[in-house]
Each structure stands twice: as structure tokens, then as C-alpha cells.
Amino acid sequence: MKFSGWKSVENGTRTSLTALLRAGVVVWLVAGIAACGSDSPEHHGPTSSDTPALNLSSIKPLDIGPHDAVGFTATGLYTVTDDRLTGIDPRSGKPQWVMQRPGLRPDSKRISLLDKGGVLLVGWQGETGSIAYAADTGRQLWTTPDAEWYEYDDGGTQLVRNDPRTGTRRWSVDPATLGCAIPLPPDTSLMFPVQDLSLFRCPLDTDLEGEQLVGALADDTGALLWKRQVPDRRSFTRGPANVATVRQGTEIETIDAVSGQVIGRRSGPDSEWRFPLHDGSALAMDSSTLKEDKELRLEETDRHIRWTVPLRPTEEEVIPWAAADNVILGVLREVSGNDYWVVAFDTRTGERTVVAGPHDTRSGAKPLLQMSVDFQGTLLKSAPWGALIPGKNGTFAIIPTA
Numbered sequence: 001m002k003f004s005g006w007k008s009v010e011n012g013t014r015t016s017l018t019a020l021l022r023a024g025v026v027v028w029l030v031a032g033i034a035a036c037g038s039d040s041p042e043h044h045g046p047t048s049s050d051t052p053a054l055n056l057s058s059i060k061p062l063d064i065g066p067h068d069a070v071g072f073t074a075t076g077l078y079t080v081t082d083d084r085l086t087g088i089d090p091r092s093g094k095p096q097w098v099m100q101r102p103g104l105r106p107d108s109k110r111i112s113l114l115d116k117g118g119v120l121l122v123g124w125q126g127e128t129g130s131i132a133y134a135a136d137t138g139r140q141l142w143t144t145p146d147a148e149w150y151e152y153d154d155g156g157t158q159l160v161r162n163d164p165r166t167g168t169r170r171w172s173v174d175p176a177t178l179g180c181a182i183p184l185p186p187d188t189s190l191m192f193p194v195q196d197l198s199l200f201r202c203p204l205d206t207d208l209e210g211e212q213l214v215g216a217l218a219d220d221t222g223a224l225l226w227k228r229q230v231p232d233r234r235s236f237t238r239g240p241a242n243v244a245t246v247r248q249g250t251e252i253e254t255i256d257a258v259s260g261q262v263i264g265r266r267s268g269p270d271s272e273w274r275f276p277l278h279d280g281s282a283l284a285m286d287s288s289t290l291k292e293d294k295e296l297r298l299e300e301t302d303r304h305i306r307w308t309v310p311l312r313p314t315e316e317e318v319i320p321w322a323a324a325d326n327v328i329l330g331v332l333r334e335v336s337g338n339d340y341w342v343v344a345f346d347t348r349t350g351e352r353t354v355v356a357g358p359h360d361t362r363s364g365a366k367p368l369l370q371m372s373v374d375f376q377g378t379l380l381k382s383a384p385w386g387a388l389i390p391g392k393n394g395t396f397a398i399i400p401t402a
Helices: 015-021
Strands: 060-062 070-072 077-081 084-088 097-100 106-114 119-124 132-135 142-146 157-160 170-174 192-194 196-203 212-218 226-229 236-238 242-249 251-256 262-267 273-276 282-285 294-297 305-310 315-321 327-334 341-344 352-357 381-382 387-390 398-400
Touching: 077 106, 157 196, 212 352, 273 327, 315 381, 315 398
Parallel strands: none
Antiparallel strands: 060 398, 070 077, 077 084, 084 097, 106 119, 119 132, 132 142, 157 170, 192 196, 196 212, 212 226, 236 242, 242 251, 251 262, 273 282, 282 294, 294 305, 315 327, 327 341, 341 352, 381 387, 387 398
């Protein structure tokens, strides 16, 4: 798998909540996960990031001005408008920097996040190569004439991380020294970047589906942090932030991806729908068909239930979508209408707060901010600075960090 960076531009289409739930939509932004094909040992679910605690009561409208596309970085937002790429302060909506190139337009489909959202790799229409910019200042860092550039590259004989700040190679590791079977299997994902490191998975012999070696490499040096054997390629699943799971028969282990240490065990199988959180716990529902779900529960790593919230599937659909330290944000749609609300579940108690919506819900809950929420499949995204809620007609609201 060659990993060039997280795609960051808002580009969704309207679809039903149940369809998205069944599709296992992944909406990772800065600290999240991007789909890498069927080989990828990734979780399927919404965004669960390292976003600090959100201050729900401080939600406010955010005016970022006219734009053709909007995306996220670790430090703020950016917009594409005609021939301009603009960095936006997420708390004020004001421009922080503007990038223009005479006669050229930024290609919103060729903008990727590198360095955990600290670098924007931008392609310009009419040019084959790309230019890397610092996300916080817009300063040009380096250029490449190549049509594709990869921060993490396992397409050759080495496991490679290229430096997103300079465009040069930062480190390479010979997979044979890790214990991987050589030659490496072609067209198979081997490296999986997470929050603070790069996980790897490779076969131990010529049976590509058989016993695998998994482990972690330090992001700055490529040094081996830990490794272990797992029964087969499907036994290892990366989660949000720095957690992963290993399946051994009917037992499922949650591990700390930095140390490889087990932080919890449970007996399988898991629920049909499961939304891992950054601390190893997970939201769970019994079905990926929303009308069949009667409750939403938060399970600890040993499957102990922290809390359970009853659902009313005949009256409303609710799907969790993004997470911070203190809340899980979700989308609510009443079955009898087409309006959407953003709700938040307290990670400690499960208490639900209606954060944003066009009016009171039928149950009488008043939103903290009255706005027409625009649900387009990639609605809620969280980042180190907060969470953004798109409204109708290009409007937005921000929930800042505490």
C-alpha cells in the first residue's frame, strides 16, 4: 500500500443513515483512517480521533466566506475558491493565509493531508506535480514533479516513510530484518499509519493468507517498537488513535499500538455494528439496520457495559459519527421528516444533548444552536481544534475544544 495522505475535501452526496451505516463509512480526518483497499486491517465506522474535549455550550456559527470546497487540517480549515487556496482560522473564520499562482487553479481533488494534518500536498490544474505547504502558515515547503507522492510506501523491497516536511526519505526498513517472508507480496497493503506510529503486517511464509507478523515502527526513525505473530491476515485490526485489536480464536484482545501491550480482552463475536473509541472502548449496536436497533451501548475493552441508551427506531434514526474525549457526536433524523440534528452522547454517562438543528425535536429537546443542518454523508468531522457542522447554503458552525 502506498499512502500519499488523508483526503480532506468535503465532497459528499445525500444518502440515508442506514445505507451509510451498512457501508461502514469512514470519515477520518486528521488522526483518523483512510481506506486502503480490502487488505487494510482497519475498523469500519465513523470518526474517533484524538480530539480534546469539546465545549458544547460554546457552539457558534462560523462564516468562512464564499468557497467551492472546504477541507480540514490539524490547525484549521482551508478553502478552494476559484484560483485561491486559503487557510482559515477555525475559531474566527478569518483568512490566515492565501496562496495563488498566476494562471493556475488548485485542484480540490488532488489535495491531501500529510504529517497528521500539518502539511497540505496540493496539485494545481494544468500541472502534473504537486506542491507541499505548511498548513498553519501556507509557506511552501517543497515541490515534486511526480504525479504521485507517498508519505508511506511499501510498494518496493523496503518499508519507507518519506519526510512530509522536506519531501525526502526519512527512513527505510528492510522487511527481512523484521521477520517478513521475502519477496514481499505484490499489490498487498503492508504499512498502516496511525496516530503516532506506523503499524505493519506481513506474511511469515509463502501462504499470504496464513500466519502473519504484525508490529509497529516509530514514525520518526523507523525503529521497531514491538512485533508479534497472529493467526492470519484478518486477525489484526487497527483502531482509532493508538489502539488495535488482535483476534485469537474466540478471544479478542485490545492492544496499545505504541507498546503492543494488551489493555483488555473479551470473548467474540462482536456486535454487528461497532464504533471503536480512542481509549479502546467502543460503541455498539446489534444491527447495521437502524430500525432494528433498540439500544446504543458503550462497551469497555472487556465488554463490561459502561452505559446503555434506549433508542426509538420507529420515531428517529441516530448514528454516531465523530468522537472527542468527552462526547460522541451523532446524526439524528426523525422518521417522519427530512430534517437533521446533531446530537452528542456524554462518554461517561451516555446523556444525550441536542447540539444543533432547525427546531426542537418532536420529543421537545431544544438544540443549543438553531440551524439547518446539511447532511451529505461526510457531515461531522473532528480535529484538534474542535468539530465543524455544515449547514445549508454553505454555512457552518463550530464546536470549539474546551
